Amino acid sequence: MHLDPRRARGVSFVSHAHADHRPSSVAGEVVASRETAALAGLEGGRARETLRLGEDMTLRSVPSGHILGSSQLVMENGTTVVYTGDLNVDGGLTTPPAEVPSCDVLIMECTFGSPFYRFPKREEVVKEMGDWIEDCFSRGETPVLMGYALGKAQELTRAFSGRFQVVTAGRVYENNRMYEALGVELGDYSPIGDGDRVIIMPPGRRNLTGLRGLKTRTAVATGWACHGGRAKWYGADCAFPFSDHSDFEGLIRYVERAGPQVVYTHHGCAREFSQELRQRGFYSEPL
Numbered sequence: 215m216h217l218d219p220r221r222a223r224g225v226s227f228v229s230h231a232h233a234d235h236r237p238s239s240v241a242g243e244v245v246a247s248r249e250t251a252a253l254a255g256l257e258g259g260r261a262r263e264t265l266r267l268g269e270d271m272t273l274r275s276v277p278s279g280h281i282l283g284s285s286q287l288v289m290e291n292g293t294t295v296v297y298t299g300d301l302n303v304d305g306g307l308t309t310p311p312a313e314v315p316s317c318d319v320l321i322m323e324c325t326f327g328s329p330f331y332r333f334p335k336r337e338e339v340v341k342e343m344g345d346w347i348e349d350c351f352s353r354g355e356t357p358v359l360m361g362y363a364l365g366k367a368q369e370l371t372r373a374f375s376g377r378f379q380v381v382t383a384g385r386v387y388e389n390n391r392m393y394e395a396l397g398v399e400l401g402d403y404s405p406i407g408d409g410d411r412v413i414i415m416p417p418g419r420r421n422l423t424g425l426r427g428l429k430t431r432t433a434v435a436t437g438w439a440c441h442g443g444r445a446k447w448y449g450a451d452c453a454f455p456f457s458d459h460s461d462f463e464g465l466i467r468y469v470e471r472a473g474p475q476v477v478y479t480h481h482g483c484a485r486e487f488s489q490e491l492r493q494r495g496f497y498s499e500p501l
Contacts, residue, residue, distance in 0.1 A: 229299025249283025
């Protein structure tokens with residue numbers, strides 16, 4: 215069984231359609247959600263949401279709350295093992311909350327698994343970004359919100375399309391259309407616009423070259439905004455803690471609800487989170 219492999223062979227699980235989880239080639243059986251299959255180009259009968267191996271092993275995908283179609287893998291054969299993939303317990307504006315299956319063994323990502331990472335409530339961050347946009351308009355500036363082209367940009371479109379004129383560029387516009395084709399309502403937006411409008415695009419200064427002649431101010435939406443000064447990583451003027459991952463408290467809440475006997479942590483703050491779990495009475499080791 216291969217979990218988010220670079221090359222899918224034999225039996226593989228693809229948790230979601232971000233490039234760092236999407237396989238470059240596929241051969242054999244793939245477990246993935248319907249939305250992930252569409253967004254990652256795994257269609258054509260290659261992907262299925264459940265799979266039975268022999269008489270005893272069942273594989274099934276359940277929501278992980280990260281982006282549209284993101285899922286966890288539940289493996290059952292008398293013992294239940296769960297692999298979370300990228301996780302957002304609370305979900306977002308375009309994806310449902312993560313399901314929390316009871317399990318014996320849990321393999322979980324810990325991108326923000328340090329107590330340092332405690333995000334404000336989503337509605338508070340959206341209000342703060344909205345106030346920032348209004349301030350840009352009052353200064354005669356065009357606000358540019360940066361977020362990953364798949365997932366984060368659709369969250370931003372949904373958050374602000376009912377309040378402002380939203381313009382989406384390049385891959386963001388294309389991905390928005392794919393979300394809508396999969397049944398997600400994002401509100402009104404367009405690939406072009408004039409006057410007071412919010413531009414949503416992927417991070418990076420090179421993406422701003424098409425905006426020459428505009429007086430812009432830029433902000434990036436990322437959980438790493440908890441660190442002061444991280445805006446410059448993305449070529450932005452400021453940053454807002456608007457994340458598609460769970461923060462520390464969300465990860466702890468997930469483990470407590472899942473009630474595993476063993477927790478294996480990986481990615482990000484895996485070692486620190488594993489130590490925190492041991493202090494709370496769980497058996498845990500970082501991978």
